[in-house]
Structure formats: structure tokens, C-alpha cells
Amino acid sequence: LNFSAFVRNTTGSIQNVRTNLNDSTIFTTYQNIGVENAYGLSVFSNVNIGNKLSLNGGVDVYYAMLDNKLTDPLLAATNEGWVASGRMFGSYSLSKGWGLQFFGFYRGRQVQLQGSQGGFGTYSLGVKKDFNNKKGSFGFGAENFFTTSMKIKNNLETPTIDQYSVNTLHNLSFKVNVSFRLGKMSFDSAPKRRKKSVSNDDLKDGGDGGGQADATQTQQRTGGGGFTPGQSTAAKPAAGAAPAKVLAADSAAVVDATGIWNYTVESPQGGSGVLTITKEGDKLSGKIKNNQFNRENDLSVIALNGNELSFSYEVSFGGNTMVVQVKAIITGDDLSGNMAVGTFGTYPIQAKRTK
Numbered sequence: 124l125n126f127s128a129f130v131r132n133t134t135g136s137i138q139n140v141r142t143n144l145n146d147s148t149i150f151t152t153y154q155n156i157g158v159e160n161a162y163g164l165s166v167f168s169n170v171n172i173g174n175k176l177s178l179n180g181g182v183d184v185y186y187a188m189l190d191n192k193l194t195d196p197l198l199a200a201t202n203e204g205w206v207a208s209g210r211m212f213g214s215y216s217l218s219k220g221w222g223l224q225f226f227g228f229y230r231g232r233q234v235q236l237q238g239s240q241g242g243f244g245t246y247s248l249g250v251k252k253d254f255n256n257k258k259g260s261f262g263f264g265a266e267n268f269f270t271t272s273m274k275i276k277n278n279l280e281t282p283t284i285d286q287y288s289v290n291t292l293h294n295l296s297f298k299v300n301v302s303f304r305l306g307k308m309s310f311d312s313a314p315k316r317r318k319k320s321v322s323n324d325d326l327k328d329g330g331d332g333g334g335q336a337d338a339t340q341t342q343q344r345t346g347g348g349g350f351t352p353g354q355s356t357a358a359k360p361a362a363g364a365a366p367a368k369v370l371a372a373d374s375a376a377v378v379d380a381t382g383i384w385n386y387t388v389e390s391p392q393g394g395s396g397v398l399t400i401t402k403e404g405d406k407l408s409g410k411i412k413n414n415q416f417n418r419e420n421d422l423s424v425i426a427l428n429g430n431e432l433s434f435s436y437e438v439s440f441g442g443n444t445m446v447v448q449v450k451a452i453i454t455g456d457d458l459s460g461n462m463a464v465g466t467f468g469t470y471p472i473q474a475k476r477t478k
Contacts, residue, residue, distance in 0.1 A: 133159040157192030180211030207231040220253040241276035259303035376430035386474035
């Protein structure tokens with residue numbers, strides 16, 4: 124069990140504000156309101172039952188208080204209340220390469236300056252089969268298959284406006300995934316930097332990373348697990364963020380990559396684990412274990428060129444599979460490089476050999 128708590132004070136927080144222009148028109152815009160305070164608690168748990176079933180999930184709860192600090196009774200607005208969300212991911216290993224994976228997420232009512240946005244939930248179930256020594260896999264899955272639509276109830280309350288609305292989202296889907304690796308995966312010598320662009324990082328996240336995003340955006344964020352409570356969007360590296368500076372590669376260097384390495388990753392959710400590399404003849408093989416999810420994956424396309432080590436492996440969430448690529452330089456018992464996590468971005472990785 125992991126517990127964390129946070130206190131956040133925000134001045135000039137961006138909130139959507141609605142006013143009535145006339146009897147039939149409501150004008151909606153965004154404004155920097157006065158003060159937003161939040162006090163929250165997060166609980167995360169990871170459980171393994173035997174060697175087949177793995178469960179992990181968490182609950183985030185925080186109390187939000189918003190006040191635009193205006194004195195005009197027609198424009199003054201305050202609101203406060205509890206916001207809660209929860210998520211769970213699980214996997215079950217069957218025989219002969221078969222496995223089950225499921226994911227669920229629910230976000231409760233979201234407190235806004237003028238009223239609230241209703242809660243919603245999403246879930247998925249997938250089946251996967253590995254074959255040809257895990258070089259290939261196929262699977263199928265379904266999302267939100269018990270209901271064909273999701274209804275989000277919203278209410279707006281001001282001295283001049285009283286509005287009730289329902290948004291209906293149709294999220295029933297079925298998926299079929301097929302993958303097979305052909306040949307050797309290539310690694311670029313240096314990931315390309317993204318061009319600098321304008322990013323609105325003033326929207327504040329709650330415990331579940333929902334912030335003021337709409338329901339669809341929030342659902343898309345939850346595929347990989349919730350964000351750390353109290354963390355503002357400005358603190359999260361964007362996808363494709365500039366990787367850490369890597370030491371120079373030397374193809375003539377002679378290093379030993381085998382052993383047990385304790386690693387850490389500087390990503391928004393953090394990360395640590397154990398990297399194990401072995402050698403039989405001239406062939407390298409290994410495994411990587413994520414401490415947060417207590418999940419172990421086989422390494423593939425592993426190569427050592429001088430002092431440069433590169434490898435990749437696959438991870439699955441909610442029936443979706445993505446490839447993680449690592450490229451690093453070995454200096455004695457130290458390893459330093461970058462980890463490219465699917466389409467989410469590239470993050471620095473550091474490791475120390477323990478034996």
C-alpha cells in the first residue's frame with residue numbers, strides 16, 4: 124500500500140464561466156478566477172495472487188474550494204465539495220501463452236465554479252495469445268460492453284442562471300489486435316526534438332488528472348493509470364519531450380552488460396525496477412521488472428555495440444500493446460540513457476549494477 128497527501132493553492136485558476144446575454148442565450152468562456160484550493164489523499168495498492176493474477180489500482184479523493192472573489196452579488200460565485208476517482212488494472216496468465224487483462228476507471232462528480240459536472244466510468248476486457256516464442260501475438264477485446272452509452276449529468280447554478288443538461292457519449296467498442304516482429308528494430312542515434320509550441324498548462328488537475336478537460340479527454344488519459352495527485356500539468360513532460368543527454372557511444376569499447384541492474388526512470392509517474400541481463404555464448408537475453416506494477420517482461424532485440432546497450436520489450440494495458448525501447452551507455456557499473464515509451468514520450472533512465 125502506498126499513501127500520499129497534498130495541499131494545493133492556486134491563484135488565477137482558469138475556470139469556465141457562464142453568463143446569460145438574454146433570456147434565450149447563455150455565453151460560456153474561460154476566465155482567471157480568484158482562488159482555488161484543494162486538499163487531497165491518494166491510496167495505491169498492488170497485489171499478486173500466486174504467479175497468475177496481478178491486481179493494482181488506486182483511489183484519489185480531494186476537497187476543492189473555489190471563489191472568484193467578486194463583490195457584485197450577480198457575479199460573485201463560490202463552490203466547494205468532494206471529488207473522488209478510482210481505477211484498477213488486472214491481468215491473469217492462462218496456460219499455453221493465453222492471458223486476460225482488464226481495466227476500469229471511474230471519476231466522480233467534478234466541482235466547478237458554477238455548479239458541477241457529473242461522474243462517469245469506463246472499463247475494458249481483453250484476451251491475448253502469444254506465439255512463436257513471443258515474437259507474435261493476437262488478441263481481441265471490448266470496451267464498455269455492458270452499456271451502449273454513457274450519460275454525464277451537469278448542473279449550472281448562478282443568481283441569474285439555473286441550467287440542467289445531460290451529455291451522452293457512445294463508447295461501446297470491440298478491437299482485434301495482431302502483431303508480429305520482423306527482423307531487427309532500429310534505434311535512432313538521437314531522438315528528434317519537437318518544435319517549441321504554445322501549451323496551455325494553467326488548467327489544474329485534480330487527484331485523477333481530470334482537471335477541466337472534458338469527459339472524453341479524461342477517459343483518454345486514464346489508459347495508462349492516473350496521474351499523481353497534486354501535480355500540475357506544467358510539471359508533466361509532454362509526449363516527445365527532449366530526452367536526457369546521453370554519454371558518447373564508443374563502438375571500440377569493451378564492456379560487460381550482464382548482471383542485475385537496479386534502474387529508475389524520470390517520467391511523470393516515476394518508475395523503478397530491476398533489469399536482468401544474461402549471456403549464453405554470444406547471445407544476450409534478459410528480463411525487466413517494473414516495481415510499481417510488479418510485472419516482468421522478456422527483453423527482445425537486445426544488442427551490445429561497444430559500450431552502447433539497446434533493447435526493447437512489449438507492455439500491455441487494457442488490451443492495448445505498445446513497445447518500449449531503451450538505448451543507454453554502460454560505464455563500469457553505471458548505465459545511463461533514454462527510454463522511449465510508445466507514443467507517450469522519451470524519458471531518462473539510470474541504472475546501477477548490483478551484481
